[in-house]
Amino acid sequence: MNKTLKIGIIIIGLFLLVGIFAKHISPKNPVQQNLLERLQPPSSKHFFGTDELGRDVFSRVINSTMVSLSVGIISVSISVFLGTIVGLVAGYYGKKIDIILMRIVDIVLCFPTFFLILMVIAFLKPNIYNIMIVIGLTSWPGLARYVRAEVLSIREREYVLSAKLAGLGSSKIIFYHILPNVIVPVIINFTLGIGSAILIESALSFLGLGIQPPQPSWGNILASGKDYIHIAWWLSLFPGMAIFITVMGFNLVGEGLRQKFNIKEKKL
């Protein structure tokens, strides 16, 4: 295991632990207000200070961890599932199916993802599930293209012909013989994708279209911090650091896996 991968796994592991045991670790209730202690700088009582309503920023950041991680993991699961299936089917069957699926990919790629998400959220209720689904449904085309290209080369290999000789049907060949050969880039894309999904979620929450207050998320803590940035730097710094470190953790894992499996392609 290389160093990059190790550091990435340690970071993600730590955040996962924090996320899972958030309720036990957080010293204060993340939504409880205390106006007498508003905008306190970091101290031994409030590690990350307090916000404009006197809530403990440390507890809020800790309690947001699971939100961000689950949005990242679930939305990327959706996009990886879609991208892999579309790529496999388009690459294996080729012809008209390939043309149709790849044009759909082109169409989805044409839209600026973020504005597409904004548009969808405008119509749907901005809650955590909708955000997961929307991020998942808009970020699969890159992977689909990549998987398709891999399948185009693999389907001509003799072991695929050999599988046909063994009397296997198309779906068995796709999932049993071809998928395991493209799984490495899929896993790498999965870890790299989580980082960007967390960023999208934070950006949405920052704009007020993501996780709704009072439920804390790194994005909306940042958003409320922007009004006080001149007098309370801690409100923006700590959730920002949390986003930065988590995304870096996932990117390090992705990068580490890529080095480990010696995949030279550029970022998907």
Add this chain to the structure above:
Amino acid sequence: MDKKILESKNYSLSYKIDNKKKYYILRNINIEIFKKQKVALIGESGSGKSTFAYSLLNLIPRDEIDFCGEINFYSDKICCKKKFLLNFSDEDELNHIRGNHISIIFQDPFSALNPVFIVGKQVEEMILNHNKKISNDELHLKTKSLLKSVKLQDIDIVYKKFPHQLSGGQLQRICIATSIANIPELLIADEPTTSLDAQLRVEVLDLINSFVKKNYMSLLLITHDLNIVKDYVDYVYILYAGEILEHGHGNVLSKNPLHPYTQLLISAYPDKTKKGKLLPVIEGQMPNLTEKKFFTRCIFFNRCPKKIEKCNSLVPDFYKAGDSFVKCFLYEK
């Protein structure tokens, strides 16, 4: 003589390049294989040998090719006598025939096995898919006896190895085990020795030969090396640029080649008598098979050292000369 098992009648196949252009890779191929007969199809790279083998098994995507003529497969066990494998629409029946009644050993053992599965499972897959009722223990035993029969050592260890952990010779043996798993009536070996070193070639050919004999199979051996296979096969077809130029009994043909191409091909093999001499080279290149104008004359015309005037304007027929059949005006009676 035994019964016929496979015959191709005026079989032609072309690859579609684009809407207008086609690559006429095989033209008017007439080949007969009888039961228990071992036939070799010999030709240089690009002559269409592998295309012929793959198209027999319907392994080339249908939308990439056009074909005409017939290929008939006569089996005792199944009835499919009409235009077998051409216009074959029943996927299930095709899957049943492939691997079960006709099987193939691929050219490159390194790519014929899936790199992410252990080899034992890949042999089992071939048995299991054609015999779904087999129990796990039986399957395991059968796989091991197959691996043993292809003379692999330490079977229990080999069984659990991934393809990259084995040598070329071992992999080719596993490929052979996979192909003969269901004892097919016709075994196609597509250049099974190309990626192996000289000593292994003989071993692998011996192995294939012994299986074919033991199980009364027919063999279609595809290769570019007449010298090495002449002792293994009964009958030889010489293929050049998608056309059969000569066919006859293996030993006769190797000792007394008649077609100028076969003569050049055989004289180009290195052997003891040619020590210290330069090996002859067949000048020129194969004609461009996308252009039909080359098909109105002898296909070997541009490289032939013995060409006569007629060769440029007419296509020769097959003429019988001794025990062989030659597509050359030099043998016209």
